Amino acid sequence: MAAIAGIGVLILIALLVLSALVALFGGAFGSRKLANLGFIVFCVGGATLAIASLAAILASLLANGLGGINLAVFTQDTPAVGSSGGLRNAIIGSIAMCLMGMIIAVVVGILAGTWLAEYSGRSRWTAAYGSVVRFVNDVLLSAPSILVGLFIYEVVVLYVVHHFSGFAGAISLALLAVPVVTRTTEDVLRLQSKQLRESGVALGAPLWITIKDILWKAASGGMITGALLAFARISGETAPLLFTSLGNQLSTVHLPIYREGGRWLFDPSLGLNQPTASLPKVIFDYALSAYDDWRRLAWVGALLIAIAVLGINILVRVLSAEPKRS
Amino acid sequence: MTAVPADPPATGRPSRRAVSRGSTFDPIFGFLCGAAATLLLATLTGVMISLAIGGWPAFAKFGLGFFTSTRWNPSADIAGGEFYGGAGPIVGTLITALVALVLSLPIAVGVAVFLTEFCPRTLRRPIGIAVELLAGVPSIVYGMWGLFVFAPLFSQVVETPLAYWTPPPFLGKGFADFWNNAVIGDLVPNGSGIFAASIILAIMILPFMAATLRELFLTVPPKVRESAYGVGCTPLEVVMSVTIPYVRRSAIGAVMLGLGRALGETMAVTFVIGNAHNFPKGLFSGGSTIASTIANEFAEATTPLHTSALIALGFVLFVITFAVLAIARTLLNAQRQA
Numbered sequence: 001m002a003a004i005a006g007i008g009v010l011i012l013i014a015l016l017v018l019s020a021l022v023a024l025f026g027g028a029f030g031s032r033k034l035a036n037l038g039f040i041v042f043c044v045g046g047a048t049l050a051i052a053s054l055a056a057i058l059a060s061l062l063a064n065g066l067g068g069i070n071l072a073v074f075t076q077d078t079p080a081v082g083s084s085g086g087l088r089n090a091i092i093g094s095i096a097m098c099l100m101g102m103i104i105a106v107v108v109g110i111l112a113g114t115w116l117a118e119y120s121g122r123s124r125w126t127a128a129y130g131s132v133v134r135f136v137n138d139v140l141l142s143a144p145s146i147l148v149g150l151f152i153y154e155v156v157v158l159y160v161v162h163h164f165s166g167f168a169g170a171i172s173l174a175l176l177a178v179p180v181v182t183r184t185t186e187d188v189l190r191l192q193s194k195q196l197r198e199s200g201v202a203l204g205a206p207l208w209i210t211i212k213d214i215l216w217k218a219a220s221g222g223m224i225t226g227a228l229l230a231f232a233r234i235s236g237e238t239a240p241l242l243f244t245s246l247g248n249q250l251s252t253v254h255l256p257i258y259r260e261g262g263r264w265l266f267d268p269s270l271g272l273n274q275p276t277a278s279l280p281k282v283i284f285d286y287a288l289s290a291y292d293d294w295r296r297l298a299w300v301g302a303l304l305i306a307i308a309v310l311g312i313n314i315l316v317r318v319l320s321a322e323p324k325r326s
Numbered sequence: 327m328t329a330v331p332a333d334p335p336a337t338g339r340p341s342r343r344a345v346s347r348g349s350t351f352d353p354i355f356g357f358l359c360g361a362a363a364t365l366l367l368a369t370l371t372g373v374m375i376s377l378a379i380g381g382w383p384a385f386a387k388f389g390l391g392f393f394t395s396t397r398w399n400p401s402a403d404i405a406g407g408e409f410y411g412g413a414g415p416i417v418g419t420l421i422t423a424l425v426a427l428v429l430s431l432p433i434a435v436g437v438a439v440f441l442t443e444f445c446p447r448t449l450r451r452p453i454g455i456a457v458e459l460l461a462g463v464p465s466i467v468y469g470m471w472g473l474f475v476f477a478p479l480f481s482q483v484v485e486t487p488l489a490y491w492t493p494p495p496f497l498g499k500g501f502a503d504f505w506n507n508a509v510i511g512d513l514v515p516n517g518s519g520i521f522a523a524s525i526i527l528a529i530m531i532l533p534f535m536a537a538t539l540r541e542l543f544l545t546v547p548p549k550v551r552e553s554a555y556g557v558g559c560t561p562l563e564v565v566m567s568v569t570i571p572y573v574r575r576s577a578i579g580a581v582m583l584g585l586g587r588a589l590g591e592t593m594a595v596t597f598v599i600g601n602a603h604n605f606p607k608g609l610f611s612g613g614s615t616i617a618s619t620i621a622n623e624f625a626e627a628t629t630p631l632h633t634s635a636l637i638a639l640g641f642v643l644f645v646i647t648f649a650v651l652a653i654a655r656t657l658l659n660a661q662r663q664a
Contacts, residue, residue, distance in 0.1 A: 002475075002478075002479050002482075003479070003482055003483060005479075006479045006480075006482065006483035006484075007483060010483060010484075016433075020432065023562060027562075032560055032562075032563070033560070035560070035562055036560035036561060036562045036563075039560075039561065039562035039565075040444060040561065042432075042436055043436040043437075043439045043440040043443070043444055044440060044444060045436070046432070046433040046435075046436025046437055046440065047436060047437045047440040047441070047445075047453075049433060050433055050434075050436075050437050050457075050532055050533070050536065051453070051456070053529050053532075054456075054460050054529070054532075054533065056471075056475070057463075057467065057468065057471045057475075057529075060471055060474070060475045061467065061471070064474070107362075108362045108365055109362075111358055111359045111361075111362035111363075112359070112362035112363040112365065112366055114359050115356075115359035115360050115362060115363040116363060118359070119356055119359055119360065120363075129363075130363075132367065133363045133364075133366055133367055135652075135655060135659075136366055136367050136370045137366050138651075138655045138659075139370065139648065139651045139652065139655065140366065140369065140370060142583055142586050142587060142651055143370075143373075143590065143647065143648075143651070144589070144590020144591075144592070144617060144643060144644075144647055145590070145592070146590065146592045146617050146620055146621060146640070146643075147373055147377065147590070147640055147643060147644055147647075148373065150373075150376075150377060150380070150620065150624075150637060150640045151369075151372060151373040151376050151377070153624075154376040154377075154379075154380050154637070155372070155376060175369055178365075178366065178369075179366070182366065206349035206351065206352045207352050207355070207356070208351055208352050208355035208356070211355070232462055233462070235464075236463075236464020236465070236466060236467070237464070238464070238465075238466045238592070238593050239592035239593060239617070239621060242621055242624065242625060243624050243625050246625070280464070280466050280593075283466055283470065284466060284593065287469075287470050287473060287474075287597070288473075288597070295474075298470065299470070299474075302466065302467050302470050305464055305466070305467065306463060306464070306467050309462055309463060309464055310459055310462070310463070313458075313459050313462050314459070317455070
């Protein structure tokens with residue numbers, strides 16, 4: 001079955017190469033129609049190949065992951081070899097680190113985006129500095145995430161916390177989310193009208209009140225969209241967590257006030273001050289293992305992440321599509 | 327009788343501001359915003375400096391050999407002692423990214439043209455959205471699919487037949503040598519290797535490039551395109567001589583962004599590249615990239631020099647991707663301002 005699909009793909013690729021050759025050289029033999037036909041076949045075939053391969057990925061995710069979803073996945077921790085278990089510690093760890101990263105990223109990103117949109121145009125020097133920052137932000141937007149992980153390892157893990165920790169993971173995720181938030185914040189603030197700014201000044205409000213109560217409020221939809229996109233991006237990131245949060249067989253994340261061994265305890269670190277499990281890291285480890293139960297859990301984890309990321313992206317589309325109509 | 331609340335007694339000059347509180351916070355707020363912007367600059371500089379410092383011991387010890395040698399030997403017991411030469415991963419990174427780009431770019435252009443020129447109107451939006459959504463799927467999903475679904479199939483349908491095929495004699499000895507050395511290399515038909523990793527990378531950057539190119543194609547004014555159709559151009563001629571030249575600069579920028587992604591990608595590659603440190607013999611040999619080497623070895627690095635060599639590799643990756651991304655952004659921004 002799979003082999004037939006594979007041979008089908010090979011035939012499609014052969015067709016693509018052939019049609020590309022016709023499109024490129026058909027004109028040279030004086031037949032513009034033939035060249036155009038080759039081009040149409042190439043475009044339609046290319047789109048088919050792209051959609052088929054992406055559909056194949058989603059289909060195998062569903063086929064391998066859906067069967068493994070049960071209550072134990074959400075209520076039990078990652079198992080030792082041979083025993084049964086779930087992904088609870090990894091799911092909680094991922095959510096905690098992503099949320100903490102997002103809190104940092106939203107604060108820094110919104111302030112930085114506001115500076116770029118509202119303050120950078122004040123003089124020649126700030127404008128020049130603004131364009132440097134904008135350029136740096138664009139580079140960070142697509143910088144390799146594993147390098148951010150290395151940076152956090154060298155700074156936070158080696159010199160600040162001195163061991164692998166959920167904090168280091170959260171900070172590296174924050175660094176990946178900040179450029180997204182900054183970019184969208186600047187873009188939506190620039191879309192706001194001049195009158196809106198002037199209305200604040202006309203009331204005699206200080207600039208920061210104008211920005212906080214008028215501009216941010218008017219731009220809130222776009223800023224929420226940016227934050228959600230950043231969240232979607234970091235929730236699937238694996239590489240920066242490999243040597244920052246490392247991983248943990250136990251569920252170590254807890255609320256600030258929690259109950260353990262019959263006593264109420266208070267710990268504002270949320271348990272992130274130690275190696276913390278995360279979903280992408282568990283997938284990475286378990287997929288490369290030799291045990292079938294572990295591989296099954298890896299598929300379940302990959303499916304959960306894909307659902308979460310696609311769900312957030314769809315939510316963003318629904319949110320950002322509505323105001324356009326009204 | 328209830329007392330009518332009187333106006334608050336005037337205390338000196340009435341304020342002319344409707345909202346008067348808080349103007350002392352203004353400079354502080356401006357400073358906070360500026361500090362946040364500076365933090366971005368500090369991050370990029372920090373990444374560069376920390377990688378340079380961390381990799382310095384390896385650079386200093388091996389010098390140019392770090393870039394030219396393929397010997398990667400973490401154990402001091404083997405003859406020659408501990409030695410790290412990064413040529414294998416560096417070349418592997420460049421080859422996989424370039425091959426992925428070559429495979430993916432024509433298809434991405436095809437998809438973008440299909441969506442803007444040929445697709446039935448009712449399907450245009452759903453397919454466009456699907457492509458954009460798929461650009462956000464985490465790379466580890468592509469990696470897992472590559473390991474469990476793609477690799478066995480690739481081994482069965484492509485690699486095994488190739489391993490048994492010998493070039494027919496009429497193609498000449500030159501072709502046979504090229505085929506055996508540069509293409510086949512030391513092929514082990516297990517579905518992993520440089521070419522397999524390139525294909526997975528190509529599939530991963532395809533939705534991203536297709537979505538970006540489609541957006542660029544949509545910026546071409548309909549009048550320009552329609553006038554080309556009006557003088558009797560075929561769709562091929564419209565795309566080749568109107569659409570693509572119109573967006574040329576930003577299209578190159580978008581392609582460079584795709585290349586940047588492929589260069590720094592970790593997870594999609596690590597699963598299927600085979601993780602061999604030697605210089606890749608051929609397209610089907612096992613190999614490694616900088617990112618996959620770091621991902622595999624960093625947490626288990628045995629000596630300080632080993633860690634330093636891995637960070638040095640990271641510095642090389644930083645320099646390569648920074649150059650690519652800088653060119654990409656310059657091209658994209660130039661178009662935006664024009």
